[in-house]
Amino acid sequence: MNETDLPEYLRNVYHYTCSYGREFTNLEHLFTVGNWNLNALIERANPRGFGWAMKHDELLSKPRIALICDVTAQRNLSVSWEPYKDSDGLTDWCHWFRCTHQPFDRPLNELWYVRSCGLLNPDTGVLPNLNGAFMALIIARYRSLTELLENTFEVIKVSDFDVELKLLSNGPKDFLPAQKIISWNLYDVAERHQEIEQAWLESFEEVYKVSPSLLLSIYAECLKPKRRKGNNRNEYTSTDLKKIGVKMTPGTVRKVVDRLSASFEHLLVDAGVNDPPSNIDQPNVLPFKTPSK
Numbered sequence: 001m002n003e004t005d006l007p008e009y010l011r012n013v014y015h016y017t018c019s020y021g022r023e024f025t026n027l028e029h030l031f032t033v034g035n036w037n038l039n040a041l042i043e044r045a046n047p048r049g050f051g052w053a054m055k056h057d058e059l060l061s062k063p064r065i066a067l068i069c070d071v072t073a074q075r076n077l078s079v080s081w082e083p084y085k086d087s088d089g090l091t092d093w094c095h096w097f098r099c100t101h102q103p104f105d106r107p108l109n110e111l112w113y114v115r116s117c118g119l120l121n122p123d124t125g126v127l128p129n130l131n132g133a134f135m136a137l138i139i140a141r142y143r144s145l146t147e148l149l150e151n152t153f154e155v156i157k158v159s160d161f162d163v164e165l166k167l168l169s170n171g172p173k174d175f176l177p178a179q180k181i182i183s184w185n186l187y188d189v190a191e192r193h194q195e196i197e198q199a200w201l202e203s204f205e206e207v208y209k210v211s212p213s214l215l216l217s218i219y220a221e222c223l224k225p226k227r228r229k230g231n232n233r234n235e236y237t238s239t240d241l242k243k244i245g246v247k248m249t250p251g252t253v254r255k256v257v258d259r260l261s262a263s264f265e266h267l268l269v270d271a272g273v274n275d276p277p278s279n280i281d282q283p284n285v286l287p288f289k290t291p292s293k
Contacts, residue, residue, distance in 0.1 A: 007126055012116035013134050017141060024111050024145055030081065031152065035095045036063050062154040062284040063092040067146065069159045069186055075118030079142065080110045081149075084156050112145060114138060123182045132181040139163070139184075154284040157189045197263040210246045212260060216271035219257055 064084035083091035122132030
């Protein structure tokens with residue numbers, strides 16, 4: 001089959017994934033250090049503060065970006081970025097660019113564009129196997145873009161690809177089972193995360209043999225006995241849980257309480273945990289060397 005034999009939408013996808021449109025664009029705006037809020041990045045990565053970092057070779061937090069995957073009304077795929085805003089509405093960027101001065105140019109914050117991607121239908125469309133193969137190629141290219149960005153930036157995905165796979169029975173026996181994409185869509189990452197966390201909370205007592213409220217109540221009270229020294233709440237909570245027949249290692253206590261703190265902070269407040277756990281991951285950092293005088 002020649003390229004000219006393909007439907008127009010497949011020719012478009014081919015050109016934007018395998019030919020002139022395969023390269024990512026506008027990366028220079030992301031990698032221009034002058035656009036970063038260096039003071040904020042240095043301060044977040046160095047607990048001793050900005051002044052200390054300027055006198056020593058310290059670390060620089062990776063700038064946070066929100067990565068957005070979207071299918072436009074014209075059924076084109078657009079991958080763009082925006083500065084990630086924290087709970088206070090602050091970002092790691094002094095400058096960033098979204099619009100262009102020319103009405104028909106692509107936005108300056110767009111990193112990749114695939115025309116007619118939204119028309120790919122690996123299940124019932126024309127040439128379904130070819131539709132699925134192109135979709136797999138697009139997702140692989142998107143993953144490579146994400147990996148490229150994660151070397152320098154902390155990437156928070158706003159949306160991502162979800163695929164349904166079908167196992168093929170005629171694959172070579174010496175290889176992993178062959179699969180093909182039969183459907184795909186984009187999903188909201190935050191909404192999916194909330195659904196997963198809510199399902200975890202609903203199964204909490206069945207999995208851990210203790211309710212979240214009782215666990216957090218024990219966690220809040222575990223330091224009250226005078227004979228206990230230090231601040232090892234995870235170990236003391238594990239010990240107190242054993243007294244009521246619940247087996248949970250200190251490491252599991254830490255992970256569970258951290259997860260509850262991240263997704264269900266109100267439960268900690270209700271249980272009287274006045275000082276939430278500080279087991280927060282080290283921020284993503286880059287080596288930083290101050291200029292020599």
